[in-house]
Amino acid sequence: MMTSNCCFQAGQTALMLAVSHGRGDMVRALLSCGAQVNIRDDDGSTALMCACEHGHVDIVRQLLSVPGCDATLTDNDGSSALSIALEASQNDIAVLLYAHLNFAKPPSPVSSLTESLVTH
Structure with a gap:
């Protein structure tokens, strides 16, 4: 069971507060002004973790x-955005995160080399 609630942690940024309250319009505005997505509050939570906990699918997409949004970061308890989503039964968000973590990254040079060796 989650011991923290992102809404009430010290050290939160405006982006985290907008995320916690489901304000996609404010999230968009803050991101367009250069808000930093990977900043952590005193519990080590990021804006992405808050969005996962609260089930804000559209904000997770944003x-x-x-x-540079780092979905691999962990909070002070060692929980990642994906584990938080799963713990909160946010399955749609978990699928998004899984896809992002596994398919959004560029292929490693080793796998590219292996592919070229296999195909030639």
Whole structure:
């Protein structure tokens, strides 16, 4: 069971508060002004983790679309955005995160080399 609630942690940024309250319009505005997505609050939570906990699918999509958004970060308890989504039974978000973590990254040079060796 989750011991923290992102809404009430010290050290939150405006982006985290907008995320916690499901304000996609404010999230969009803050991101367009250069809000940093990977900043953590005192519990180590990021805006992405808050969106996962609260089930804000559209906001998760917005955050994941930001270059440099790190979905692999963990909070002070060692929980990642994916584990938080799963724990909160946010299955749609878990699928998004899984796809982002496994398919959005560029192929490694080793796998590219292996592919070229196999196909030639």
